[in-house]
Amino acid sequence: MQINAIPREWLYPGSLEVATKLQLQLAQQVITTDQLPDNIQYIAGMDVSSNWRDPKQIIYATCVVLDAKTLRVVTSASAHMQQKFPYIPGFLGFREAPALVEAFAQLSLKPDLILVDGHGISHPRKLGIASHIGVLLDIPTIGVAKSILIGKPAGTLDLAADATMPLLWQEQTIAMLLRSKNRCNPLIIATGHKIALPTAVKLVKSYLRGYRLPEPTRQAHLAANAYRRKLHD
């Protein structure tokens, strides 16, 4: 399935430009090159919560900002809107990005880096939601996914915590599997925007605090759920 085959009414304004811009920035290596500030002071986590049995299909997006030193949430913002684009594997960004961008716009404090719940360039068109958000906001992002979309592990991932293994697709390493917690299934860490894969993995590791998910994404998930339940559902 191609973006051209998508009904116009599903797309938000600028949808097609994002795909074009991503291809351009990939060629320029803007996507995969570290362009982080000297001191990363604030990190954001983004996630969306929704209820598949909700006939109105409301999407609840939350962006939390944590202090890089303490990994404590310092501020957050949320936004909700009706889903215009259904969930289709490979097109998650088109469904969730509008709500996430709106939540981000309401933040009083802008982060230096964003961890997004989902894939980065480990995607059929290298346009996973993390890269999608990175291109839209022009901020470094890392994709933190919980399962594989495309590709195959280079081998058998060691059971020990902290073990990593490349995720291969068409002879290329598109992401790294990371056993973030002892007996848990690995996370898939990928370049989102303006960051190299080794850097992304190193940073994600530093944000782990005994849970499978790194703090930014974990807190975003909790906050998005709380937001949805508060807006009664």
Added chain:
DNA sequence: GCGACAG
């Protein structure tokens, strides 16, 4: 042709 398929 068949299976796989982020959240």
Added chain:
DNA sequence: ATCTTGTCGC
């Protein structure tokens, strides 16, 4: 993606 207590394993 969400619902939901107890329960099995390290």
